[in-house]
Amino acid sequence: NAGVTQTPKFRVLKTGQSMTLLCAQDMNHEYMYWYRQDPGMGLRLIHYSVGEGTTAKGEVPDGYNVSRLKKQNFLLGLESAAPSQTSVYFCASSYVSGLALDNEQFFGPGTRLTVL
Amino acid sequence: AQSVTQLDSHVSVSEGTPVLLRCNYSSSYSPSLFWYVQHPNKGLQLLLKYTSAATLVKGINGFEAEFKKSETSFHLTKPSAHMSDAAEYFCVVSHGNQFYFGTGTSLTVIP
Numbered sequence: 634n635a636g637v638t639q640t641p642k643f644r645v646l647k648t649g650q651s652m653t654l655l656c657a658q659d660m661n662h663e664y665m666y667w668y669r670q671d672p673g674m675g676l677r678l679i680h681y682s683v684g685e686g687t688t689a690k691g692e693v694p695d696g697y698n699v700s701r702l703k704k705q706n707f708l709l710g711l712e713s714a715a716p717s718q719t720s721v722y723f724c725a726s727s728y729v730s731g732l733a734l735d736n737e738q739f740f741g742p743g744t745r746l747t748v749l
Numbered sequence: 750a751q752s753v754t755q756l757d758s759h760v761s762v763s764e765g766t767p768v769l770l771r772c773n774y775s776s777s778y779s780p781s782l783f784w785y786v787q788h789p790n791k792g793l794q795l796l797l798k799y800t801s802a803a804t805l806v807k808g809i810n811g812f813e814a815e816f817k818k819s820e821t822s823f824h825l826t827k828p829s830a831h832m833s834d835a836a837e838y839f840c841v842v843s844h845g846n847q848f849y850f851g852t853g854t855s856l857t858v859i860p
Contacts, residue, residue, distance in 0.1 A: 637792075664846045673758070675839060675852040676793075683846065723792060727846055736846055737783060740793040 635659050637741035639724050645747045646714045654709040654744050656724030664727045665707035666691075666738065667699060669720040676723065682707055714748045721745050751776045751842045755851035763859045768812075768827040770854045772840035775821065782823045783841040784814055787853075793839065799823060810834070830858045 640655040656665065663684050668676040668691075678691030682701040696718060698710045707726075711718060725738040756771040774780060781800050785793040797808025804816045810833075814825045823840060835858045840851040 666848075668850075673852060675850040677850075678848075725793075727848075736781070736843065737795055737798055738793075738841075738848055739795075740785075742792040743790075 637724055637726055637739050639722075639741035639744050641744060642742065643745050645749065646711075647749050648715060650714050651710070651712050652714065652746075653711075654722055654724075654746075656707045656709070656726075656741055657705055658707075658724075658726040658739070659705060660726060660728070660739065661704070662726035662728045662739070663704075664736075665701065666725045666727075667697070667707065667709045668723045668725065669693065669718075670723060670743075671720050679709065679722075714746075716748045719746060719748045751778075751780065751844055751847070751849045753840050753842050753849055753851040755838075755840050755854050757854050758852065759855045759857070761857040761859060762830045764832055765829050768825070768830045768834065768856065770825040770838050770840075770856065772814075772823045772825065772851060773821055774823060774840070774842045776842055776844065778844045781843045782814075782816060783843070783848075784808065784812070784823075784825050785839045785841060787837040787839065789836070796825070796838075830856075832858050832860060834858055 637658045666681040667679040680699040685704040688699045700708045722744045724741040727736045727738045752775045754773045783798045784796040797806045799816045807813045
């Protein structure tokens with residue numbers, strides 16, 4: 634199992650450009666998440682999905698869009714990149730358990746995005 | 750509402766001495782609690798988790814944490830630090846499939 638993979642690993646954009654980050658998981662997990670990590674702020678949730686075809690806003694959704702057309706993939710889009718979106722982006726997935734207390738997240742290796 | 754406070758943003762210890770990383774949580778429900786570790790330029794790896802079984806939880810690499818409901822704490826400890834423990838550590842509380850992260854504690858291990 635590859636677990637959670639993210640594409641690309643690094644990207645540099647100019648202000649106003651668009652791009653899509655791809656997250657893929659091969660663990661048949663229902664839930665998927667996109668976070669951004671900034672120094673001193675931990676991880677902040679951008680958007681998440683509780684199943685194929687569903688998405689929901691997290692703590693910092695502005696400037697991002699997501700899609701979950703296939704269960705194994707969760708895409709994060711930046712329509713018009715801004716320097717404030719310079720960050721490290723992590724995708725995660727988790728499973729649905731009969732015991733809701735027994736879930737954990739599995740993380741991808743991250744995408745380092747710089748917006749000039 | 751759920752939240753996590755990591756009481757120290759930076760901790761330095763000498764190699765071979767104990768490690769203590771502090772975490773307090775707030776939760777309206779019986780929480781699940783996790784510690785994750787992030788080595789430089791890497792993703793997050795689960796160290797251990799508490800899910801209402803034993804209050805003393807053992808994780809990987811010699812780490813353990815104790816859930817104390819009366820103190821709303823879930824501190825991470827290790828008896829003897831190793832150089833390879835130098836990393837960022839995150840305490841996380843969850844309910845269902847919502848996860849709330851602390852701001853992280855950076856652990857430095859001095860040789």
